[in-house]
Amino acid sequence: MSAHTPGAAPKPCPGPDRHPKRPAFVMPRGACDTHVHVFGPQVEFPFSEQRSYTPEDCTYDDLMQLHETLGIDRAVIVHGGAHGTDNSATLAALDLNPRRLRGVAVIPSGLPQQALEDMHLRGMRGCRMSTVVSGGASFAHLAGLADETFDLGWHLVLHFNKASELVDVAPQLMQVRSPFVLDHLARISAAEGVDSEPFQTLLRLLDTDRCWIKLASLYRLSAEPYPHRDMLPMIACVVEARPDRILWGSNWPHPICPVAMPNDGDLVDLIPLWLPDPKAQQLALVDNPASLYGFESIGQAS
Numbered sequence: 001m002s003a004h005t006p007g008a009a010p011k012p013c014p015g016p017d018r019h020p021k022r023p024a025f026v027m028p029r030g031a032c033d034t035h036v037h038v039f040g041p042q043v044e045f046p047f048s049e050q051r052s053y054t055p056e057d058c059t060y061d062d063l064m065q066l067h068e069t070l071g072i073d074r075a076v077i078v079h080g081g082a083h084g085t086d087n088s089a090t091l092a093a094l095d096l097n098p099r100r101l102r103g104v105a106v107i108p109s110g111l112p113q114q115a116l117e118d119m120h121l122r123g124m125r126g127c128r129m130s131t132v133v134s135g136g137a138s139f140a141h142l143a144g145l146a147d148e149t150f151d152l153g154w155h156l157v158l159h160f161n162k163a164s165e166l167v168d169v170a171p172q173l174m175q176v177r178s179p180f181v182l183d184h185l186a187r188i189s190a191a192e193g194v195d196s197e198p199f200q201t202l203l204r205l206l207d208t209d210r211c212w213i214k215l216a217s218l219y220r221l222s223a224e225p226y227p228h229r230d231m232l233p234m235i236a237c238v239v240e241a242r243p244d245r246i247l248w249g250s251n252w253p254h255p256i257c258p259v260a261m262p263n264d265g266d267l268v269d270l271i272p273l274w275l276p277d278p279k280a281q282q283l284a285l286v287d288n289p290a291s292l293y294g295f296e297s298i299g300q301a302s
Helices: 060-070 088-096 113-121 139-150 164-175 183-187 197-206 229-241 264-268 278-293
Strands: 011-013 032-036 053-055 074-078 101-105 124-130 155-159 180-182 211-215 246-248
Touching: 032 060, 032 246, 032 278, 060 074, 060 088, 060 264, 074 088, 074 278, 088 101, 088 124, 113 124, 113 139, 124 139, 139 155, 139 164, 155 164, 155 183, 164 183, 164 197, 180 183, 183 197, 183 211, 183 229, 197 211, 197 229, 211 278, 246 278
Parallel strands: 011 053, 032 074, 074 101, 101 124, 124 155, 155 180, 180 211, 211 246
Antiparallel strands: none
């Protein structure tokens, strides 16, 4: 996936596999998919004119049906770049299921405090910056967004176009007080691997206690077909280093997918390969997202 060229027409974006398999892996109670998007419906929530891609409608109802098939109880909706900084589609989905859903917003720096507080009350828990898609916030907003959202307890989410960008932004991340999530293993490919400067930078950031690693969309980073075993050395390294900072996400509906569209049931069945230890599964799927996104304990949620 490459960054959008200014002035280019938005690319049409194929939708997900609409026939997900029921996975063999059984999710633990309270499992959370920490990386999904909702798009549209366009008649109600138009796309941004500054978008770099045009997805199919992938709605709250579609998401709930998918997660019923996959056995997933909770989700974090990361606001999709096709909607720009208008978070209405994501907020509307959060309103429909406030116990089960949390969100990550795409916002510019400088919003009124009341607007941020309203989004927080409706389930937003972080804000995302991206060099991949147009129409949202860039890393230039990092310090401002960190300061403006710190008192709400929000975290920062960084969405890289290439792994070298992590090296460039790492000094800023060392300075901010906020927790931060590196989306998609910081876009470090299997070809770069554990000895690369970006991966070594990632490990140093993990030592801060404020860094979280999201294992999602790794099918984009592998040079091998499913089950993408060339990603295992990096996965094993971060899980061993900080099992309490690992998150899992499906990346449904897989926007701007440059490889064969994955089946979400197959992605769930990668979990025991990535996380063979049941304790690590419990952390990544249940405990870690509950801590970062503020879900109720399983007992309270029943």
